[in-house]
């Protein structure tokens with residue numbers, strides 16, 4: 001496998017596992033402030049992120065690349081408000097989208113078509129991730145001064161189903 005692409009894919013596995021860590025940390029924050037629906041939603045999203053990492057892990061193995069797992073930094077643990085926590089998630093997803101776009105650029109310039117095609121799934125996934133985080137951020141911002149509104153969103157978020165094994169990461 002092309003060593004530049006292999007290195008970049010390993011770095012993306014790392015970034016997805018950091019996302020897993022970040023969402024878990026946000027989930028713990030929401031549990032601590034008794035917004036269990038938010039906590040549940042973030043925990044499910046963490047599961048999805050480990051799915052994103054594993055999809056790349058499997059791809060590297062399939063292509064004869066070497067998986068090199070990197071150390072994961074501790075994520076932020078505390079936020080000033082629910083909207084601040086969701087804003088962290090939104091900014092993080094924007095940064096992940098930029099990483100994915102750069103990965104596509106690299107795979108394309110290295111003529112690694114298999115990687116380019118595989119990455120298209122991530123390009124679409126990031127459209128969804130950014131849109132979801134953006135909506136949630138704006139809705140939380142809207143109701144933040146009104147506990148009633150916050151509890152309504154909390155109840156909605158509590159209904160998010162767990163990803164099914166076969167479609168994990170989607």
Ligand SMILES: [Fe+2]
Pocket residue numbers: 016019048049052096
């Ligand atoms: Fe992801």
Ligand SMILES: [Fe+2]
Pocket residue numbers: 048125128129169170
């Ligand atoms: Fe998703």
